[in-house]
Amino acid sequence: MDKPNVIIIMTDDQGYGDLSCMGATDFRTPNIDGLAENGIRFSSMYSASPVCSPSRAALLTGRYPGNAGVRAILAGHRRASGLNDSVPTIATALKKLGYTTGIMGKWHLGLKEDCRPNSNGFDEFRGFLAGCLDYYSHIFYYGMADGGKNPIHDLWENDKEVWENGKYLTEKITEDSVDFIQRHRSEPFFLYVAYNAPHYPMHCPQKYLDRFPDLPEDRRIMAAMISAVDDGVGSIRTELERHGLLENTIIYFQSDNGPSRESRNWLDGTEDFYYGGTTGKFRGHKFSLFEGGIRIPAILSQYGKTEAKVEDKPFIATDIFPTILDACGGNPEEYKLDGISLLPLLKNEKAPEHGYIFWEMEEQTACRNGKYKLLINPRAAEEEKPVADVFLADLENDPSETTNLVEILPDICEEMKNKALEWRAGIENTWEENFAKNYSLTR
Missing domain, CATH: 3.40.720.10 (Alkaline Phosphatase, subunit A)
Structure with a gap:
């Protein structure tokens, strides 16, 4: 072939x-x-x-x-x-x-x-x-x-x-x-x-x-x-x-x-x-x-x-x-x-399961696992203040991320927050060890 x-x-x-x-x-x-x-x-x-x-x-x-x-x-x-x-x-x-x-x-x-x-x-x-x-x-x-x-x-x-x-x-x-x-x-x-x-x-x-x-x-x-x-x-x-x-x-x-x-x-x-x-x-x-x-x-x-x-x-x-x-x-x-x-x-077969997905952007960090998504210091737009220290959304029932579930689902929030912070720490270490000294920012 x-x-x-x-x-x-x-x-x-x-x-x-x-x-x-x-x-x-x-x-x-x-x-x-x-x-x-x-x-x-x-x-x-x-x-x-x-x-x-x-x-x-x-x-x-x-x-x-x-x-x-x-x-x-x-x-x-x-x-x-x-x-x-x-x-x-x-x-x-x-x-x-x-x-x-x-x-x-x-x-x-x-x-x-x-x-x-x-x-x-x-x-x-x-x-x-x-x-x-x-x-x-x-x-x-x-x-x-x-x-x-x-x-x-x-x-x-x-x-x-x-x-x-x-x-x-x-x-x-x-x-x-x-x-x-x-x-x-x-x-x-x-x-x-x-x-x-x-x-x-x-x-x-x-x-x-x-x-x-x-x-x-x-x-x-x-x-x-x-x-x-x-x-x-x-x-x-x-x-x-x-x-x-x-x-x-x-x-x-x-x-x-x-x-x-x-x-x-x-x-x-x-x-x-x-x-x-x-x-x-x-x-x-x-x-x-x-x-x-x-x-x-x-x-x-x-x-x-x-x-x-x-x-x-x-x-x-x-x-x-x-x-x-x-x-x-x-x-x-x-x-x-x-x-x-x-x-x-x-191949027209069943899709694999991904597990956790992560993001970072300046002070913002986020992760998704299943239907839940957690954001740390999220901004709705550039140059705006963060809307919350931590934001937890149920994307299945609230895809527009209007309701913060931090107080309602504290255990899920804590688990996902720890995952996000652990991942972000790994990114920072990789960055400092391999890339930071040769990097120039901004447009």
């Missing part, structure tokens, strides 16, 4: 409710919905972090962010540290199995030479290294802060800077992805398609905006940007079909974290609060460990082989590395992973 190709598609700051297959009723995403109609749609998939760099590091390494060496949003200057090349990625593992590997789009895991994609298992890289760009000029936004004294252009082919001024970034990522598939159609490949949309700045060609003339302006731009991504997913599927590769390709789709409440639409860094994304029924946004910051839209599909279903058990993005490696004939036991393999789901 031929080794399956693997494609991971990641969106940026897309909320749980920002797909029609996840409940959106004001716009449609037919191509992404098509993945769900031919695969597993997760109702309780989590990112490993409520912000982008740690979330991406965890997905690619199968480790919690602190164990991967990336715990916060990374800097975007050209000396910025990030994902150390001593930490294996999915790309590293698949290269050992004979795969050609490529990333098209957003990296945001460091700009130093040993932190770039080509040093972390990727044969090919077309995209940008920092956190967010102007969608047309490809100027790094935070490089234009401080009165515009430090503009940084950020578009690359491997280690070569390239200029495509005026090219809409979402469409470029799609075109580069289709080109990669076309060129490597005769060999097993791993392709990581990392869209920047719908992360701010809220830029979109008029042709996409025209699809949604009746939506409020903030929601209209969000829908248009996601629609451009959805078209891209359709183009990728069409290219796979054209070469007879669709049924031998595992496709995984997810957002990196929950929707943002902020928008910087101007190169001077002016910030506007923005509410175009939706978390559905969940509390919190990006930066928060409440469900809205970490529960994400996610789909795992292999056309013609994976039966359509909705999986309600909780899983986390660290599970994708071992799942893919398992499916491609590798051995997850060779790697130091925090995730578990979901291969039984791809």
Whole structure:
């Protein structure tokens, strides 16, 4: 049997409710919905972090962010540290199995030479290294802060800077992805398609905006940007079909974290609060460990082989590395992973049980076990004070996390709090021993 190709598609700051297959009723995403109609749609998939760099590091390494060496949003200057090349990625593992590997789009895991994609298992890289760009000029936004004294252009082919001024970034990522598939159609490949949309700045060609003339302006731009991504997913599927590769390709789709409440639409860094994304029924946004910051839209599909279903058990993005490696004939036991393999789901078998799942973000720590979730110092949004010292939720009966059960279930609270603190202490030790001295924070 031929080794399956693997494609991971990641969106940026897309909320749980920002797909029609996840409940959106004001716009449609037919191509992404098509993945769900031919695969597993997760109702309780989590990112490993409520912000982008740690979330991406965890997905690619199968480790919690602190164990991967990336715990916060990374800097975007050209000396910025990030994902150390001593930490294996999915790309590293698949290269050992004979795969050609490529990333098209957003990296945001460091700009130093040993932190770039080509040093972390990727044969090919077309995209940008920092956190967010102007969608047309490809100027790094935070490089234009401080009165515009430090503009940084950020578009690359491997280690070569390239200029495509005026090219809409979402469409470029799609075109580069289709080109990669076309060129490597005769060999097993791993392709990581990392869209920047719908992360701010809220830029979109008029042709996409025209699809949604009746939506409020903030929601209209969000829908248009996601629609451009959805078209891209359709183009990728069409290219796979054209070469007879669709049924031998595992496709995984997810957002990196929950929707943002902020928008910087101007190169001077002016910030506007923005509410175009939706978390559905969940509390919190990006930066928060409440469900809205970490529960994400996610789909795992292999056309013609994976039966359509909705999986309600909780899983986390660290599970994708071992799942893919398992499916491609590798051995997850060779790697130091925090995730578990979901291969039984791809085989249409019963989903495995995960056990405890953990998160951290600055002073916040959280864990989930079964239907219960405990949070320490949780914030509903960035720059807000914690809503409680400790918060215990029953997600089965209160998915919006409105009622704190600390006083009602003290034994469960104490057990989960101790688990969370023990895990966090281990993360801090790993961090100090292996990563802290070489790390630079902030955007």
